[in-house]
Amino acid sequence: MLNILLCGVGGQGTVLASKILAKSAIRQGKTAHTAETIGMAQRGGSVTSHVRIGEAAYSPLIPLGRADVLIAFEPAEAVRNLPYLKDGGTAIVSNTAVKPVTDALSTTDYSGDAMFAYLRDENIRLIEVDGEELIRICGSAKVLNMALLGAAAASGEMNITTDDLCEIIRTTLPEKFHTMNLQAVELGARSVR
Amino acid sequence: MTKQLIMGNEAIGLGAICAGVQVVTGYPGTPSTEVLESVAKHNPGDIYVEWSVNEKTALEIAAGAAYAGARVMVTMKQVGLNVASDPLMSLSYVGVKGGMVILVADDPGPISSQTEQDTRTFGAYSKLPVFDPSSPEEAFAMVGDAFALSEKYGTPVILRPTTRICHAYATIAVPETRESRVPEGFVKDSRWVIFPKLSYAAHKRIEERNRELRHTLSASAYNTYTSGKGRKGIACGGVSYAYVKEALSILGAEVPLLKVGIPHPFPEDTAMELLADTDEILVCEELDGVIEKELFALLGQKQLCRVIRGKTDGTTPSAGENTVNGLMDIIAEYLGIAKPSQPVRKAPPALPVRPPVLCAGCPHRASFYAVKQAMKGRKAVFAGDIGCYTLGNAMPLDMTDTCLCMGAGITVAQGISRVQPDTVCFSFTGDSTFYHTGLPNLANAVYNNANMVAVILDNSTTAMTGHQPNPNTGKNVMGEVAAKIDIEGALRGIGITDIAVVNPLDQDAAVKAVQHAADHEGVSAIIFRAPCIALFKPEKLCAVDTAKCIGCRKCLRELGCPGLIKDGKKVRIDTGLCYGCGLCIGICPVSAIQYEA
Numbered sequence: 001m002l003n004i005l006l007c008g009v010g011g012q013g014t015v016l017a018s019k020i021l022a023k024s025a026i027r028q029g030k031t032a033h034t035a036e037t038i039g040m041a042q043r044g045g046s047v048t049s050h051v052r053i054g055e056a057a058y059s060p061l062i063p064l065g066r067a068d069v070l071i072a073f074e075p076a077e078a079v080r081n082l083p084y085l086k087d088g089g090t091a092i093v094s095n096t097a098v099k100p101v102t103d104a105l106s107t108t109d110y111s112g113d114a115m116f117a118y119l120r121d122e123n124i125r126l127i128e129v130d131g132e133e134l135i136r137i138c139g140s141a142k143v144l145n146m147a148l149l150g151a152a153a154a155s156g157e158m159n160i161t162t163d164d165l166c167e168i169i170r171t172t173l174p175e176k177f178h179t180m181n182l183q184a185v186e187l188g189a190r191s192v193r
Numbered sequence: 194m195t196k197q198l199i200m201g202n203e204a205i206g207l208g209a210i211c212a213g214v215q216v217v218t219g220y221p222g223t224p225s226t227e228v229l230e231s232v233a234k235h236n237p238g239d240i241y242v243e244w245s246v247n248e249k250t251a252l253e254i255a256a257g258a259a260y261a262g263a264r265v266m267v268t269m270k271q272v273g274l275n276v277a278s279d280p281l282m283s284l285s286y287v288g289v290k291g292g293m294v295i296l297v298a299d300d301p302g303p304i305s306s307q308t309e310q311d312t313r314t315f316g317a318y319s320k321l322p323v324f325d326p327s328s329p330e331e332a333f334a335m336v337g338d339a340f341a342l343s344e345k346y347g348t349p350v351i352l353r354p355t356t357r358i359c360h361a362y363a364t365i366a367v368p369e370t371r372e373s374r375v376p377e378g379f380v381k382d383s384r385w386v387i388f389p390k391l392s393y394a395a396h397k398r399i400e401e402r403n404r405e406l407r408h409t410l411s412a413s414a415y416n417t418y419t420s421g422k423g424r425k426g427i428a429c430g431g432v433s434y435a436y437v438k439e440a441l442s443i444l445g446a447e448v449p450l451l452k453v454g455i456p457h458p459f460p461e462d463t464a465m466e467l468l469a470d471t472d473e474i475l476v477c478e479e480l481d482g483v484i485e486k487e488l489f490a491l492l493g494q495k496q497l498c499r500v501i502r503g504k505t506d507g508t509t510p511s512a513g514e515n516t517v518n519g520l521m522d523i524i525a526e527y528l529g530i531a532k533p534s535q536p537v538r539k540a541p542p543a544l545p546v547r548p549p550v551l552c553a554g555c556p557h558r559a560s561f562y563a564v565k566q567a568m569k570g571r572k573a574v575f576a577g578d579i580g581c582y583t584l585g586n587a588m589p590l591d592m593t594d595t596c597l598c599m600g601a602g603i604t605v606a607q608g609i610s611r612v613q614p615d616t617v618c619f620s621f622t623g624d625s626t627f628y629h630t631g632l633p634n635l636a637n638a639v640y641n642n643a644n645m646v647a648v649i650l651d652n653s654t655t656a657m658t659g660h661q662p663n664p665n666t667g668k669n670v671m672g673e674v675a676a677k678i679d680i681e682g683a684l685r686g687i688g689i690t691d692i693a694v695v696n697p698l699d700q701d702a703a704v705k706a707v708q709h710a711a712d713h714e715g716v717s718a719i720i721f722r723a724p725c726i727a728l729f730k731p732e733k734l735c736a737v738d739t740a741k742c743i744g745c746r747k748c749l750r751e752l753g754c755p756g757l758i759k760d761g762k763k764v765r766i767d768t769g770l771c772y773g774c775g776l777c778i779g780i781c782p783v784s785a786i787q788y789e790a
Contacts, residue, residue, distance in 0.1 A: 009547065022198050026364055032198060034362040044755050045547045058439040060328075060361035060432070063517040065535040066443075079541045087536040100547045104749045104759045110545045118542050141769060 001054035002159055003062045004152075007081040008073025009098040010037075010047050013145035017071065018049035020149060020168055024160050025053040035060035044100065046077055053159055069157050070124075071148050073131075074098050075115035082122065090157045091124050092148055092191075094131030096141075127151055129191040134184065143184035150188030162189050199365045201329035201358045205296060206231025208336030209266045210240065213372030215291075216258040217242045218251035220629065221658035222270030223305040224359040225298035229268045230661075233670045237371070244661050244670045247599070247629045248273035252280045252295070259289035259349075260385055262376035264340055268296040271310050272598065276630070278315075281349070283387050285319045286395040288347040291376060292340035295321075299355045301479040301514040307579075307598060309512060311480035312353040316457045320399050322406065323351045323457040324415065327434040329363035331454070335415065337372075346402055355479065357432045357514075403458040411462035415454025418466040421447040425528060426471035428464070428484050430456055433477045433515050440521035443533055451484075459487040468497060475527045476503035479515050502527060550587055553756030554731070554772025556697050556723035557582045557650055561592040562752065562776065563703035563721075564619060564648065567711065573617040574609050578602035578631075580623040581657045582650050589753045593621070600630025607634075607643045617711045618645045625655040625663040627680060632687070638716045639688040646710045647689075647718045649680055652725040660727060684718050691717035698723055700779050731772045733788045737765050741785035748777045748786065 004021060006014045015036055022032035036049040050062045064083050070091040072078030078093040085091060097112035119126050129151050135141050146169065153162045162185055169181045199207070206228045209217065217240060219229040233242045241258075245251035248269040255265040269277060274297050281295070297315075300306040316323035324339050326332035332354050343350040384391070410416060426449035429437045434452045441448065451467040451474075453460060467474065468491070476485040482504035492499055502508040509515075509523060525532045551558050561582075564575070577583055577593035578601065586593035595605050602620035610618040622631045627649055635647055655661040662668045667677035684692050691713045693706040703721065710717040735756075744762040748754070756770040757777060766777075766786075778786045 019198065022362065026196055026198060031364045032362075033364070034198070035357065035360060044552075045549050056442070058328075058435040058442070059517045060357050060435070061517070063439065063443065063521070076544050080544050082538060082541070083536075085536070099758055100545045101550050101753055101755050104753075104757060109759070114542045118539070122538060123536070 001052070001056045003067045004051040004053070004069045004071065004158070005062055005067040005081055005084045006049040006051065006071045006073070007077040008047060009077065010045050012073040012096075012098070013142065014047055014049045014073055017145040017149055018051050020165075021051050021158070021160065022053070024164055024168060028159065030159070031055050033057050033060055046080060048081060069152060069155070071152055073144060073148065075112035075119075076110065079115050079118055082119070085124060087123055089124055090127065090155050091119065092127045092129060092151045092155065093119060094129045094144060094148060096131035096135070096144060125155075127155055127192055129188060134187050137187065138180050138184050140180060143180055146181045146184040147188030150185035151191045154189035154192040162186075196364050196366045198362050199329065199367070200227060201332050201354060201361050201363070202227035203231040204329045204333035204363070204365055205336055205352065205354065207235060207367050208333045209294065210235055210237070211368055211371055212337040212340045213264050213374045214266050215240060215263040215374070215376065216255060216265040217268070218245050218254045218265070219268030219296075220245055220248045220251055220273055221655055221661045222273050222298070223658055224300055224356040225268050225270045225273075225296060226658045226661070227359070228296050229670070232266070236671070242670055244663065246664060248277035249280055252277040252284070255293060256280060256284050256289065259291040259293045261291070261379040263291040264374060265291060266294045266296060270306065271297055271299045271312050272307055273297070274312060274315055276599065278319075281319055284349055285321055285399065286392050287385065287387050288395070289343065289349055290347065292343035293349040294336060294339045294343060295349055295351045297351055297353050298359050299353055299480060301355055304356050309480055311483060312351060313456045313483045314481045316351045316353070317483070320403060321349055321351050321457070322410075322455065323353055325431045325454060325456050326352070326354050326358050327431055327452065327454065329358060329361050330365055331415070332358055333365055333367075335454075348399075348402075355432055406458040407461040410455050410458060411460040413455055413460070416460035416463045417452045417454075418463050419450045420470055421449045423448060423528075424470070424472040426450065426467050426474045427477060427524070428453065428467060428474055428488060429477040430454065430484055431479065433479055433520070436515050436517045436520045437477050437524070439517045440524050443521060444525060444528075444530060446524070446528055446530060448528065453484050456483050456487070461491060464488060464491055465495070468492070468495075468499060471499065473500040473502065475508065475524065476501065477509060477515065477520055477523075548587060549584060550753060550755055551581065551584045552726055552772075553754050553767070553770040554726045554774040555581070556652055556721065556725070556774070557585060558590065558752060558754065559697035559700065559703065559723070559774065559776050560648065560650055560721040561585045561590045563697055563700055564707050565590065565592055566700070567704045567707035568617065571617060571711070572615060573619060573711075574606065574613070576602040576606040576609070576618065576620045578620070578622050578626050580626055582621055582623055585621065587753060589750055599626055600634050603631055603634040603638065603647055606645045607638050607641070610644050614644070619648055620645065621648045621650060624649065624651045624653065624665040624680065625661075628664045628678070632683060635684070635689070635716070636687045643716055644714060645716055646707070647716060649718065649720045651680060651720050651722040654725050654728060656725045656727065660725070680720055689716050689718050691715070692720065693718070694720045694722055696723050697721040698774055698776065700776070726772045733773045734768055734771045735766050735773055735775060735777055735786050736789045737763070738785045738787065739763055739765070741783055743783055743785070745782065747782060748780050751780055752777060
């Protein structure tokens with residue numbers, strides 16, 4: 001049984017990433033379940049995708065403290081969803097902070113630094129991904145999901161390797177997007193030391 | 194038959210196709226929408242699918258088709274069933290010939306609904322069988338059995354998934370075969386005309402049938418009892434069954450367990466097996482205590498004495514969603530065993546709040562802002578409605594004073610104006626809501642000489658639920674060109690003469706139109722027409738000239754647009770979100786915002 005929680009802000013690409021994980025597991029002959037935020041909270045709201053691989057999953061959602069891996073597209077969302085991660089679990093967190101409208105109206109500033117400071121102090125294996133830099137190199141924010149999956153694969157905690165990811169990109173995405181996404185996987189994987 | 198990752202709602206749609214459904218009607222509503230869309234997407238070509246204008250219409254069309262012998266499915270969310278309740282109650286008496294499955298999705302939480310009503314209770318009230326799936330896999334399997342039960346007893350059957358089943362994805366092997374059926378056609382018979390005498394006979398027959406079904410359905414594979422250790426049992430149904438199973442597996446406990454997959458008519462014999470093995474029963478279910486009350490009634494009827502723990506004694510929550518963790522704590526305490534340890538974490542830093550907001554470039558923001566500007570210093574009430582534009586209530590727009598149910602903005606405005614004649618009463622209605630129930634409510638305003646301003650927010654789509662076509666879009670769900678019913682013509686047809694059609698992004702014209710309408714005696718209408726941003730790609734984006742920006746933040750304070758970002762003392766525009774609506778350009782007092790060169 002492998003539980004993976006993906007989280008971020010609506011529009012960052014968490015849903016596609018969770019589908020890739022689930023479909024690659026099914027291709028390996030495993031059973032997969034996913035569940036995600038749909039509806040009113042989608043745009044600009046906090047979103048999560050629960051991916052459960054293996055036969056023993058009853059609940060569509062992962063119970064608290066039972067996720068093996070947390071893949072966060074946004075630092076504050078990583079902190080918000082940390083209660084799902086088991087002790088010693090792996091958190092892959094991008095520094096791509098998204099400011100909410102409430103922040104624009106408030107007098108305080110939200111930045112990702114305080115979130116990373118908190119995460120570094122917890123009993124988890126933290127893999128920090130410089131998503132900002134990666135988007136700059138690849139030229140599109142759309143590659144963030146592939147980069148984070150690349151890091152997750154390289155962490156060795158998943159049922160998927162970077163080779164599997166590259167294969168999925170080559171077989172499912174239009175050819176013009178191959179180079180950019182393959183580069184994102186490679187750069188994401190380099191975040192794992 | 195390969196295994197695929199399929200959403201619960203899609204599984205239900207595919208289940209209906211496999212069962213040989215011939216007519217599918219419905220009205221969009223989260224979390225039910227994808228069921229009908231899936232049938233349309235996988236339509237082999239011979240299934241008639243429509244988005245009806247409202248749920249009552251959808252159910253009546255399906256009833257006619259079922260009278261003619263077709264297998265039919267009707268889809269809606271729980272509050273939609275309130276709209277369809279008039280035909281539903283009578284149809285329960287009249288019955289059907291072709292199988293009818295009414296898919297009603299409930300929304301514990303609620304996550305995106307007005308109420309936490311329980312369709313299992315509605316099923317008992319309307320005396321109809323109700324299937325309650327505990328997983329997407331089971332929802333898929335239930336569709337065919339629901340059709341079979343419907344045809345066997347000539348009654349509509351309700352299939353009632355909840356949000357977590359509707360939107361969960363599971364690995365399902367969908368057979369490529371379909372049941373093949375040729376409808377007999379409509380056979381004229383007095384049974385199709387509801388009359389008091391017929392209703393008396395039908396009522397008697399239905400009660401007898403439901404008494405029989407309490408035993409027959411006890412044998413269904415969806416109602417199960419598994420024995421366990423000890424004299425403390427658990428009864429549950431729906432997604433709570435999945436939560437209970439997961440909680441028990443984490444706790445390592447094996448207790449006598451009743452799963453109710455068809456809560457109405459209640460599987461009496463299966464429940465008796467649980468009662469025979471236990472002294473105490475914990476009931477885990479969401480929304481109403483349906484299983485709990487059935488157990489109480491059964492104990493009384495059988496003169497048995499058992500302790501029932503649940504909503505009545507406050508052991509389980511009376512409102513909101515269940516979770517594995519919530520139920521695990523309750524079960525651990527109930528069984529007197531230790532709760533599993535959870536990771537101990539430090540208190541997290543303050544987190545940004547992310548409430549849902551109108552998208553950057555959304556024309557509704559411009560409409561609300563124009564009305565707000567025009568009504569500055571005047572006494573006005575803004576009655577809103579159901580759709581994306583309910584978000585007009587959020588700060589800083591703060592332009593939705595009421596929201597009740599579909600179409601009610603128009604009628605609530607009329608009611609307030611009867612008590613407060615000195616107030617300008619506005620209603621805000623989206624184009625899909627206008628055709629759902631808005632039109633008769635506006636006819637009422639004209640007929641009864643109301644004094645109000647009806648604002649129609651025409652963005653040419655049903656945006657909130659994911660862009661379904663409606664009578665205003667010129668297309669139907671089957672992708673065919675359909676009649677585009679002109680809103681202005683409809684308003685003229687019911688007798689409104691003071692009508693303005695304005696692009697809300699033209700703020701000067703919009704404000705003038707609102708001022709004129711507010712001063713007009715009687716019913717006036719403003720159609721704010723601009724497409725939803727999801728329907729087009731932006732041609733030009735806005736940009737802030739930081740040299741000119743004085744950091745007054747008026748744009749942030751007034752608009753609440755997610756595309757405007759605080760950047761140090763100044764403001765910048767998120768080019769990934771901006772749609773170039775230009776509303777902020779008109780607001781900046783120093784003209785620091787312009788279209789990008």
